[in-house]
């Protein structure tokens with residue numbers, strides 16, 4: 099397998115909402131077998147970028163290709179290669195988790211037997227809860243179900259928008275392992291997060307986006323190494339230790355975004 103094969107290529111992407119230029123000439127790629135983190139303050143343009151990749155948003159210019167399929171020219175091929183982790187609120191709380199899995203398997207045109215679906219629930223340690231209603235699950239359990247659904251059709255690229263927000267440390271670690279398992283299978287993962295700890299722990303490369311523009315793309319280690327001696331990084335650092343968060347704050351500023 100060629101590890102540098104691009105599973106996602108975003109080139110010169112521009113998104114406008116009326117006169118707001120939300121995504122400005124954004125370019126980056128995600129490679130097979132890689133977890134790529136898109137980091138940025140509130141309003142930086144992360145969700146808009148993800149929506150454009152998903153084909154939910156009609157971008158103004160630029161190009162996006164998923165597994166070699168331009169998502170405007172071959173939208174169905176691009177979508178088939180893509181798995182998206184939906185927010186828990188997207189699921190019917192009255193359906194059992196087995197019913198939800200059956201529903202999504204059907205939507206993707208997969209003929210999975212009940213036994214195969216139960217195996218998937220077994221993988222996320224929820225086989226015993228197969229007949230529980232989705233709305234009765236804890237936040238961490240719901241996140242696990244939505245991750246299984248995002249990968250049920252074996253997509254080449256998985257998009258995760260803030261996958262671990264609100265989870266306790268145990269659930270977060272478990273989810274990190276599941277995300278790493280997706281990478282080990284040779285898929286690409288694009289995630290957004292506000293947790294620098296998460297970016298540093300699970301992402302192979304990260305892209306920092308601010309005011310709609312990508313300002314740096316690199317490995318977390320290389321970003322820290324590159325900026326660690328800069329006065330602003332040292333100024334914002336705490337307890338004499340330089341972290342990815344210090345570099346992020348120094349690059350994107352200390353102002354709170356509206």
Ligand SMILES: Nc1ncnc2c1ncn2[C@@H]1O[C@H](COP(=O)(O)OP(=O)(O)OP(=O)(O)O)[C@@H](O)[C@H]1O
Nearest residue numbers: 115116118120138139140141142143144145146147
């Ligand atoms: N539907 C919309 N209509 C108008 N403006 C929008 C819309 N969606 C986003 N924006 C604006 O586009 C910019 C980028 O927003 P976006 O949601 O992509 O940022 P984000 O990086 O995902 O932020 P957050 O971390 O807060 O989720 C912001 O200025 C936002 O106010």
